[in-house]
Amino acid sequence: MPKQNLLKMLQRLISGMDERLVIFDNLGEILYASYGIGQLFEEDNLEGRSIFEFVEDDVEDVHLFLNSLSGAHFKDVQIPMLRKGKKFPVRLRMAAWSIAEGEFVVLASLVDATSIERKKRDLLRKTLTIEQLSKSHKIRTGKLHDAIYEILEMSSKAVATTRVNAWLFDDENTRIECIGNYDVRVNELVPQDALPVVDKPKYFSLFETEKIISAHDAQATEATSELNESYLIPNDIQALMDIPLRIEGEIIGVICFEEVGSKRFWSLQDQKFGLIAAQMVSLSIETHKRKLVQQQLESALRLQQRLMSETNHRIKNNLSITLSLLRLQLSKCKDDYHRNLIQSAVNRLNSIVALHELLADKSHLNLRVSLDHYGHQLTEGLRESLNDPSKEIQLITSFDSCEVSNDLAITLGLIINETVTNAYKHAFKQQKNGVIRVDFSVDKNKGRLEISDNGSGISAGFLRDGEGMDIIKGMAEHINAAIEINGDAGTSIKLDFLLN
Numbered sequence: 001m002p003k004q005n006l007l008k009m010l011q012r013l014i015s016g017m018d019e020r021l022v023i024f025d026n027l028g029e030i031l032y033a034s035y036g037i038g039q040l041f042e043e044d045n046l047e048g049r050s051i052f053e054f055v056e057d058d059v060e061d062v063h064l065f066l067n068s069l070s071g072a073h074f075k076d077v078q079i080p081m082l083r084k085g086k087k088f089p090v091r092l093r094m095a096a097w098s099i100a101e102g103e104f105v106v107l108a109s110l111v112d113a114t115s116i117e118r119k120k121r122d123l124l125r126k127t128l129t130i131e132q133l134s135k136s137h138k139i140r141t142g143k144l145h146d147a148i149y150e151i152l153e154m155s156s157k158a159v160a161t162t163r164v165n166a167w168l169f170d171d172e173n174t175r176i177e178c179i180g181n182y183d184v185r186v187n188e189l190v191p192q193d194a195l196p197v198v199d200k201p202k203y204f205s206l207f208e209t210e211k212i213i214s215a216h217d218a219q220a221t222e223a224t225s226e227l228n229e230s231y232l233i234p235n236d237i238q239a240l241m242d243i244p245l246r247i248e249g250e251i252i253g254v255i256c257f258e259e260v261g262s263k264r265f266w267s268l269q270d271q272k273f274g275l276i277a278a279q280m281v282s283l284s285i286e287t288h289k290r291k292l293v294q295q296q297l298e299s300a301l302r303l304q305q306r307l308m309s310e311t312n313h314r315i316k317n318n319l320s321i322t323l324s325l326l327r328l329q330l331s332k333c334k335d336d337y338h339r340n341l342i343q344s345a346v347n348r349l350n351s352i353v354a355l356h357e358l359l360a361d362k363s364h365l366n367l368r369v370s371l372d373h374y375g376h377q378l379t380e381g382l383r384e385s386l387n388d389p390s391k392e393i394q395l396i397t398s399f400d401s402c403e404v405s406n407d408l409a410i411t412l413g414l415i416i417n418e419t420v421t422n423a424y425k426h427a428f429k430q431q432k433n434g435v436i437r438v439d440f441s442v443d444k445n446k447g448r449l450e451i452s453d454n455g456s457g458i459s460a461g462f463l464r465d466g467e468g469m470d471i472i473k474g475m476a477e478h479i480n481a482a483i484e485i486n487g488d489a490g491t492s493i494k495l496d497f498l499l500n
Contacts, residue, residue, distance in 0.1 A: 006097055011032055021036070021109055024105075029050055055082070089114060130276055132154065142288040149189055162183065162184055162259055164256065170194075207251050208251070214240075214271060239264040239265075243274045255278045257270070257274055316357055347417050350381050358370070370402070371409055374409055376399060379397045391432055397437075402499065404500070416438055419493055420436060423436045427455025435453065446496065452491065457491055
């Protein structure tokens with residue numbers, strides 16, 4: 001097709017179109033330029049000039065396209081072009097038609113990509129801000145003042161607005177108090193008075209139904225005009241975007257993005273970022289409240305620890321005084337019967353004192369004791385108090401490491417005390433030497449206590465009617481232990497029970 005005919009056809013095709021269109025040949029000469037092209041480059045007459053006047057020298061996409069038109073008839077690129085010598089981004093779409101051997105006509109659509117690039121940069125800035133806030137140590141650790149400052153400062157820069165502030169309702173919901181008001185003009189938080197809720201019923205009622213209150217002309221918008229006299233006009237706020245703060249669905253306050261001195265439309269990206277910023281503020285408040293509760297619990301726990309420690313010290317001291325009095329009485333006994341009675345009471349009481357010594361020595365509140373430590377301490381006391389110089393009796397112990405409740409520990413201690421005391425008294429009347437064993441083992445959540453001796457055994461009558469055996473059986477029943485007693489060759493008492 002002749003060049004002029006094709007040119008006329010293309011001109012008729014694009015006439016009346018609003019797009020910025022230009023026709024040039026394979027050498028770059030502009031054959032036709034729409035009115036919009038002149039506006040784009042701020043030039044009155046473009047026809048006859050070269051398209052390369054407006055393309056940076058280092059851009060090869062257009063040159064390569066024109067040099068390879070025989071094989072490539074379409075091209076879509078974004079390149080930097082020149083307007084009055086200044087560079088700006090352009091989206092360039094080109095289609096080519098052959099008019100003769102080696103000659104082509106190119107129809108190109110040009111779109112100023114400045115706003116597109118601006119939106120990309122704006123989105124990138126907001127995305128990076130969200131990423132930084134999501135990693136904030138201040139938000140995670142509940143440092144409310146520092147977290148609010150960080151969120152408001154970064155949000156102001158991300159949305160490129162003058163002020164961002166956060167507000168919380170008081171306990172009675174009668175007023176809303178500012179917990180942070182960042183002003184980019186001074187790059188810091190500035191004071192802001194509380195506002196009464198009752199004076200602005202329409203504004204605050206909107207938060208029950210709206211996720212965002214957006215006003216490009218806040219002083220003239222019905223939803224926000226209630227704020228004019230007390231807030232908008234005194235602070236010269238022309239546009240605002242307010243998002244409610246919620247914790248578990250309940251509205252606790254609001255975060256406000258405010259433009260001072262000029263009106264502004266809030267983009268969809270601005271609104272989406274505002275919702276995320278509101279979530280960050282709510283998270284900071286919630287984390288701060290949890291931290292306060294945790295501190296209160298820790299304070300109460302420390303107080304309870306001190307009280308428990310003092311209580312154990314007092315119990316131990318009182319028991320020790322009682323023990324001393326009993327030992328004093330023991331030294332005054334004139335017959336074996338009363339001496340044995342008081343010695344039994346001393347040994348029983350000593351098993352309780354040993355437990356409270358362990359509890360009193362603990363630096364933290366823990367109603368559990370190390371049974372191996374307690375068992376060794378208890379049997380050592382028995383070894384000393386029951387030692388008979390006329391006989392060689394060994395007390396051998398083995399305790400698996402285990403922590404149990406103090407209630408279980410004292411019950412096991414009394415059982416050990418009674419059984420070992422009985423063995424010392426009765427098992428070796430006909431012998432000069434012997435062995436008593438105390439073994440405690442653990443299997444998952446079960447414990448086994450076995451106390452045995454190689455003495456003369458135990459009679460059926462004592463098994464049935466002995467006072468010491470009654471105590472042992474009563475203690476076993478107290479901890480729901482299965483008890484097995486064998487008195488044929490020496491004596492063996494075995495208890496199986498659950499650890500708690």
